[in-house]
Amino acid sequence: MGTDAFEFTINFVKMVAIFLMMVQIVPLLVWVERRGSAYIQNRFGPNRVGPLGLTQLLADAVKFLTKEEFVPGRGYPFIYYAAPVVAMIPATLALAAIPLSAPFHVEPFEMFGRNWGPYTFMFQGYDFGIGIVFVLGVSSLAAYALLLAGYGSNNKYSMYGALRASAQTISYELAMGLSIVGVILLFNTFSFTDIVNAQSAPLNFMWFGKKVVVEWLPNWGLIYQPLGAVILFAAMFAEANRLPFDLPEAEGELVAGYHTEYAGFKFNMFFIGEYGHMFVASALMVIFYFGGYTIYPWLTPETAPQIMGKLLGVTSATWMSFWGSILLHLVLMAKVVAFLWIFIQVRWTLPRFRYDQLMDLGWRSMLPWALFNTVITAIVVLLMRYQWGA
Amino acid sequence: MLWDAIGFYGMALFLIFFALKTITVPNPIHAALYLVLTMIGLAGMFFNLGAHFIAGVQMIVYAGAVMVLFVMVLMLFDLKAEIRSFSRGLLSGALKIMSSALLVGFALGSAGSSVAILDSSDTAPTQIDVTRQLGVLLYTKYLFAFEVLGILLLVVAVGVVAVSRMKGGTHAQH
Numbered sequence: 001m002g003t004d005a006f007e008f009t010i011n012f013v014k015m016v017a018i019f020l021m022m023v024q025i026v027p028l029l030v031w032v033e034r035r036g037s038a039y040i041q042n043r044f045g046p047n048r049v050g051p052l053g054l055t056q057l058l059a060d061a062v063k064f065l066t067k068e069e070f071v072p073g074r075g076y077p078f079i080y081y082a083a084p085v086v087a088m089i090p091a092t093l094a095l096a097a098i099p100l101s102a103p104f105h106v107e108p109f110e111m112f113g114r115n116w117g118p119y120t121f122m123f124q125g126y127d128f129g130i131g132i133v134f135v136l137g138v139s140s141l142a143a144y145a146l147l148l149a150g151y152g153s154n155n156k157y158s159m160y161g162a163l164r165a166s167a168q169t170i171s172y173e174l175a176m177g178l179s180i181v182g183v184i185l186l187f188n189t190f191s192f193t194d195i196v197n198a199q200s201a202p203l204n205f206m207w208f209g210k211k212v213v214v215e216w217l218p219n220w221g222l223i224y225q226p227l228g229a230v231i232l233f234a235a236m237f238a239e240a241n242r243l244p245f246d247l248p249e250a251e252g253e254l255v256a257g258y259h260t261e262y263a264g265f266k267f268n269m270f271f272i273g274e275y276g277h278m279f280v281a282s283a284l285m286v287i288f289y290f291g292g293y294t295i296y297p298w299l300t301p302e303t304a305p306q307i308m309g310k311l312l313g314v315t316s317a318t319w320m321s322f323w324g325s326i327l328l329h330l331v332l333m334a335k336v337v338a339f340l341w342i343f344i345q346v347r348w349t350l351p352r353f354r355y356d357q358l359m360d361l362g363w364r365s366m367l368p369w370a371l372f373n374t375v376i377t378a379i380v381v382l383l384m385r386y387q388w389g390a
Numbered sequence: 391m392l393w394d395a396i397g398f399y400g401m402a403l404f405l406i407f408f409a410l411k412t413i414t415v416p417n418p419i420h421a422a423l424y425l426v427l428t429m430i431g432l433a434g435m436f437f438n439l440g441a442h443f444i445a446g447v448q449m450i451v452y453a454g455a456v457m458v459l460f461v462m463v464l465m466l467f468d469l470k471a472e473i474r475s476f477s478r479g480l481l482s483g484a485l486k487i488m489s490s491a492l493l494v495g496f497a498l499g500s501a502g503s504s505v506a507i508l509d510s511s512d513t514a515p516t517q518i519d520v521t522r523q524l525g526v527l528l529y530t531k532y533l534f535a536f537e538v539l540g541i542l543l544l545v546v547a548v549g550v551v552a553v554s555r556m557k558g559g560t561h562a563q564h
Contacts, residue, residue, distance in 0.1 A: 133446030140454025
């Protein structure tokens, strides 16, 4: 956590802030989702409570908190209560490992009569050297929330929803993991920060052992891995149980699937989990394929502090570095928001798959294509990086 | 150092508790859920010991994929016949004791013969180095064992398909 009180405090505040960010983005997303769906379907949506219907969220929160407490009589109470908590854990832990901006440096300074610093703070909860493996690991636990909910409710609809959900998550996790392997091979690292730094440069690659640089394009993963990007994004929809992959909670067939027996705040926690998953998925897409928190050549970890220094008129290195990180964070958030909007647009545009179509797509289309992508990437990377004639 | 020790032994106690629960609770689904907790605890243990990559893989493969399948299949199956055939009887009891004794013997024997692994190296390797070393070792020195394990898994998969295509599956009447 840190070596002295200052570092410890900042790291602690950071952890809490990242958790709160995930929780606080949910009501906003719900509002965007409802207003956006209304816009897509040519309706008004919630527009009565407060300006633009924004305080509808507060009303919803009050409703969630004051609803009647309900526990199924013949379920397993402990598992029933555990499920919503488990639903929030994977998204929270995954978000803590994702770098949300460039690290900022604090120069040595004096406070309370002693010298502090210098420090470097990562703009993320905790920096794992192998962030990708960690994120994949914790998000693979998401299936348990659905299984526990289905089992703990002891209700046939919940159970069917849970079984469908776990089958779906396992199927699409394979394609998801394999599509990420391409990125790992390409950038030769497990660390998110290294991947983003590699993308904050002009397009450069090895062509049979010779280095080729294209100045006018950024080195984004999308250019090398378009297939991987498509597969990852589609698999992320399935992992987050969003339409068109929301079979676990298909209302027409299963009432509400695994959360049939959940109401009030317990339902809300499933909801936060789902939106948290969307947020993590969008952040992963941005970091793997769209340059993360950088836009080469304008906004990179090198130029951002200068830009903010000129803009705000600050000269101290600490504050320039800090505001530069904030600017890069806003860049990341802008890209993430774009992806979140795609999530919403798709939900209100496409119809739901049939279950056999879902399994077919997962196992017979996406998995072979992801495997193909991995093998081709491996061969190409090997051929191009081999020292020809050397 | 002290905090590391507290973390290690605290987690070890939890692990032993979950593992014990796994083999003592009568409900198979609850047993599987305790096994999940054991797997996650094991991942935490690996993480605590500095093997971050193994911890991550433990989470992805065992906690995230294998155990999800376990729990799902247990929820689908009618387990009464299995519970009957595996819970009672002198013979199955003796088999259980023998197999657990065998397992403990194997574990102790392999731990005893691999003390050299526990010697700490002079330089602290980074996580990337550890991962790379693991990959290189797996594909050079332990290639044979690795491939044999792959074949073993393939055999199991073929066997599962064969059993599931039999009429009645594991409950087939001959």
